[in-house]
Amino acid sequence: MRHLTVKRVRIDDTFAEAFTMRATGVIITADSAHWARQAAVTMTGFATSVIGCGCEAGIDHELTPRETPDGRPGVRVLLFAVSTSELQKQLQTRVGQCVLTSPGSACYAGLDGDERLKLGNALRYFGDGWQVSKRFAGKHYWRVPVMDGEFVCEATTGLSKNGVGGGNLIIMGQTVLGTLAAAQAAVKAIGAVPGVIVPFPGGIARSGSKVGSKYKTLRASTNDTFCPILRGAVSSALDADVGSVLEIVIDGLTPEAVAAAMRAGIAAVLKLGPTRGALRISAGNYGGKLGPHHFHLKDLLS
Amino acid sequence: MRPLVLSLRHRPDQRLDLSPLLPHLLARRTVAEIEQTAVNTTRHRLSVGDVFRVRAGDAQQIRIEGSCDRLDLVGHGMRGGEIIVDGDVGIKTGRLMSGGRLVIYGNAGPWAASGMTAGYLEITGTAGDRLGGPLPGEVAGMRGGVVVVRGPVGDRAGDRMRRGSIIVEGSAGSHAGSRMLAGTLIVQRTGGPMPGYLMRRGTIVLGGAGALISPTFVDCGTHDLIAMRLLARFVQVYSKRAASVIGGPLRRLAGDMAVLGKGEIFCPPE
Numbered sequence: 001m002r003h004l005t006v007k008r009v010r011i012d013d014t015f016a017e018a019f020t021m022r023a024t025g026v027i028i029t030a031d032s033a034h035w036a037r038q039a040a041v042t043m044t045g046f047a048t049s050v051i052g053c054g055c056e057a058g059i060d061h062e063l064t065p066r067e068t069p070d071g072r073p074g075v076r077v078l079l080f081a082v083s084t085s086e087l088q089k090q091l092q093t094r095v096g097q098c099v100l101t102s103p104g105s106a107c108y109a110g111l112d113g114d115e116r117l118k119l120g121n122a123l124r125y126f127g128d129g130w131q132v133s134k135r136f137a138g139k140h141y142w143r144v145p146v147m148d149g150e151f152v153c154e155a156t157t158g159l160s161k162n163g164v165g166g167g168n169l170i171i172m173g174q175t176v177l178g179t180l181a182a183a184q185a186a187v188k189a190i191g192a193v194p195g196v197i198v199p200f201p202g203g204i205a206r207s208g209s210k211v212g213s214k215y216k217t218l219r220a221s222t223n224d225t226f227c228p229i230l231r232g233a234v235s236s237a238l239d240a241d242v243g244s245v246l247e248i249v250i251d252g253l254t255p256e257a258v259a260a261a262m263r264a265g266i267a268a269v270l271k272l273g274p275t276r277g278a279l280r281i282s283a284g285n286y287g288g289k290l291g292p293h294h295f296h297l298k299d300l301l302s
Numbered sequence: 303m304r305p306l307v308l309s310l311r312h313r314p315d316q317r318l319d320l321s322p323l324l325p326h327l328l329a330r331r332t333v334a335e336i337e338q339t340a341v342n343t344t345r346h347r348l349s350v351g352d353v354f355r356v357r358a359g360d361a362q363q364i365r366i367e368g369s370c371d372r373l374d375l376v377g378h379g380m381r382g383g384e385i386i387v388d389g390d391v392g393i394k395t396g397r398l399m400s401g402g403r404l405v406i407y408g409n410a411g412p413w414a415a416s417g418m419t420a421g422y423l424e425i426t427g428t429a430g431d432r433l434g435g436p437l438p439g440e441v442a443g444m445r446g447g448v449v450v451v452r453g454p455v456g457d458r459a460g461d462r463m464r465r466g467s468i469i470v471e472g473s474a475g476s477h478a479g480s481r482m483l484a485g486t487l488i489v490q491r492t493g494g495p496m497p498g499y500l501m502r503r504g505t506i507v508l509g510g511a512g513a514l515i516s517p518t519f520v521d522c523g524t525h526d527l528i529a530m531r532l533l534a535r536f537v538q539v540y541s542k543r544a545a546s547v548i549g550g551p552l553r554r555l556a557g558d559m560a561v562l563g564k565g566e567i568f569c570p571p572e
Contacts, residue, residue: 137536143529
C-alpha cells in the first residue's frame with residue numbers, strides 16, 4: 001500500500017470507513033467521582049461491539065460538580081446502536097441494572113434533541129407505585145424510592161440519528177509492548193476529545209475482525225490480513241518488521257468528533273515515535289461502498 | 303421598543319375587568335381602538351380611555367401604572383409577552399395564563415394564578431387566598447408555570463394544584479397546598495394550620511417550623527435527597543432566599559393518608 005512517512009512512522013494512504021448509527025447519552029452522578037465512574041463502568045461493560053453486545057458504549061468524559069445537574073461528580077456515557085429500538089432496549093436495561101443499582105446514583109439526559117428515548121419513563125415502575133414525578137425548569141424527573149434514599153432519573157434523554165460508528169485506527173509496531181504503548185497513548189489523547197467513545201477494553205481491540213467467516217454461523221471472524229503470525233500463510237497486509245497490531249475503534253456523535261479523535265490519536269502515536277511505539281498506522285474500510293463516512297488518514301495529519 | 307403604557311387616572315368607581323388588555327389581543331391595535339375597549343363590570347359602561355391615559359407602544363410589553371385593588375383579571379388568559387403592573391391588583395390576576403411574564407409590583411387579591419398552565423407570575427407584595435386555586439366547580443387549580451410571591455399568601459395557597467411551582471418568600475395561611483394533586487409549593491417561612499390537607503400527591507416545602515400538621519401525615523424521617531438539590535437549583539433562579547431552605551436535610555412527612563397519601567411535606571428537622 002502507498003504510504004507517507006511522518007516522523008519515521010508510516011501512514012497508509014487509506015481511510016477509515018464509518019457508518020451512521022443511533023446514538024444517545026446519559027449523565028450519571030453519585031456522591032463521589034469513584035461511584036459515578038463505577039456506575040458508568042458497570043453500565044458500559046460488555047458493550048464493545050454491536051456485533052455481539054447490542055450496542056457500543058463508553059465513557060465520554062468525567063464531569064465536575066459544577067457541570068452536573070445536581071452538583072455532584074458525574075460521568076457522561078454515550079451509547080450507539082444500529083436501530084432506535086435496540087438502543088432503547090439497551091439503554092433501559094443497562095441503566096436499570098447498572099445505574100439504578102449503584103449506591104447514591106442519579107441519571108440525567110446526556111444528549112439534547114427533539115427525538116427522545118425513555119429513561120426514567122421506562123424505569124419508574126420499579127417504584128411500585130411510590131415513584132414521584134417532578135417537573136421543573138423544563139425538565140421531567142422521576143424519583144424512585146430505593147434502599148439508600150431515592151433514585152432520581154430524568155424522564156427521557158435525547159436520541160441522535162446522526163451518530164457515527166466505526167471510526168478506527170490500526171496501529172502496527174515491532175513488539176507487543178511498543179504497539180500497546182502507542183495504542184495507549186492514542187487512547188489517552190482521544191479521551192480529551194468530547195463526543196466520542198472508544199468502546200473496547202481500555203479503548204483498544206486486539207482482535208480486529210473482518211466481515212464473515214468460513215463458518216456460516218459467524219458474522220465476523222479474525223482479520224487474518226493483519227495477523228502477524230499468519231504472514232506468509234494469507235495475503236497479509238503486514239510488512240516484515242511488524243510483529244503486533246492493535247486497533248482503536250471510535251464512535252462519535254458527529255463525523256467531526258470522530259475525525260478530531262482520529263487526528264488526536266494519530267498525533268499521539270507520531271509523538272511517541274517508532275522506537276518506543278508504532279512503526280505504521282493504517283485504517284480499516286470495506287472499499288468505501290458501505291459506509292457514508294470516509295476518514296482519510298492523510299487528511300488527519302496536523 | 304417602548305412599552306404600551308396605561309396610567310390609571312383615578313381610583314375607579316366600580317371594579318374593572320382588565321382581561322381584554324393582553325399583548326396578543328392588543329397587537330396591531332391603535333391607541334384609539336384600545337381606548338374604546340370596555341372594562342366595566344357593572345351596567346355602567348367604562349372604556350379604557352375613561353380610566354387610563356394610554357401612551358402608544360409595543361403591545362408585547364404592557365405597563366399599567368398607578369394600579370389599585372379594583373383592577374381585576376389582570377393578565378387573565380395571557381398567552382405571551384409581558385405585563386408589568388405598578389401597584390396593587392384585584393382578584394384573579396393571571397388566571398388561566400398560558401404564557402408570558404406578569405409582574406405585579408404590589409399586592410394581589412384572591413385566586414391569583416388560578417388555573418394557570420404556563421408562564422411566569424411574580425407578586426412583590428402579598429397574595430390573597432387560594433393562590434393558584436380553582437374556582438368553585440373546577441377540578442384542578444394551577445396546572446403549570448411558575449408563581450413567585452415575595453410576601454405572605456392567604457389561605458389555601460395551591461389548592462387542588464396539579465402541576466407547576468409556587469414559591470412564597472413569606473408565610474402561608476391555613477391549609478396551604480390543600481387537596482393538591484401534584485406540583486410543588488415552597489413556603490420560605492412557616493405555614494398556617496393544616497398544610498397539605500387532603501393532598502393526594504405533590505410536594506410542599508415549609509421553611510419554618512411550627513406548623514400544625516394534620517395527624518394523617520406520617521413521619522418518614524430526615525433525609526438529604528438529591529431531588530431537593532435539583533429543586534433548590536431551580537428555585538434559586540427565582541428566589542435565593544427560598545432556595546436556602548431547601549438545601550440540606552429535611553424532615554419528610556408523607557400524606558395525606560386520609561386520601562391517597564402519596565404527597566409529601568418537607569420541613570426543618572426537629
